[in-house]
Amino acid sequence: MKAGLILPQGWFGEFEGWDPLRAYDRIIELAKLAEGLGIESLWTGEHVLTKWGGEQVLFECVTLTAALAVEAPRAELGFTVLNSTFRNPALTAKMASTLDVISRGRLTLGLGCGFRADEADAFGYDFLPLKDRLATLAEHLEIISKMVTADEPPVEFHGRYATVRQVVNNPRSVQRPRIPILIGGHGPNVTFRLAAKYCDEINLDVLPAATAQACALLRHRCEEIGRDPQTLAISISVPPSLAWRGLASGGQRMMRPDEIAFTDAASASDLPSRAEAFATWQEQGLARIVAGVPGLALSDDPLYAFIDDCRAAGLELAGQPV
Structure with missing residues (x-):
């Protein structure tokens, strides 16, 4: 199992009171350090408002990932995840294809349907009921999966939520046969079926x-x-604010049980250690963890502690002895 790192962007209030330039420089510094320590992949996610409100520094993920493609030239890059309902699917595909070129074929395109009504409202998007957001995502996956696949013809699609007319996308993908597509979530009836039909990975x-x-x-x-x-491929998302047994917060606010979106949130009050959790997922044959690490904005120490937990669990670190 490989180790991916979710970089801090400000969603959890990591950069409260920071100058934006200082915050950006810290993200790049962390990306380079993580890459050098053998982290396989670097991840960003799409939020446009901070989790607990306020006007803290928060970076947009697509633009940030374009910078990471240049600043961290070896690690794989991915989204966990883009909110597909925020943009036209053909535009999403065009942006992803451009990023795949900039990164020389290192992008994983993670997509979801969004879950924050406040973000949609603030930015003027309709926040449809979950059933309709998932149906929207399904149509977007149909379009995007074809637009980022090499040698596909122009795409024609007329759906309830999305329409494209003989849309051409060049470049499509440096990778073959396509940019890997990831879906995030845990819904057994819709999300799991979308993963099976369209995706290369589920997070x-x-x-x-x-x-x-x-x-x-x-x-x-x-x-x-x-x-x-x-x-x-099956991977696991590990938010940076889960209170694993014995894990220091690094000065970062931790989530309350009612703020946790997991299907088994009731057990979040009795978590194992992080290394034990990683070992369990390793034994189950998962492809990778995609982990946020509390306190990264303030210190490198949490990253080294994360690396230690990865090694203790037997995870694969690029160029490093396990």
């Missing part, structure tokens, strides 16, 4: 105790449509 947000059941159901969703389950 689950479940705790260790629920992971085996989620993986079994994902295999079933693949088998429903005749797909080999081994072709769908």
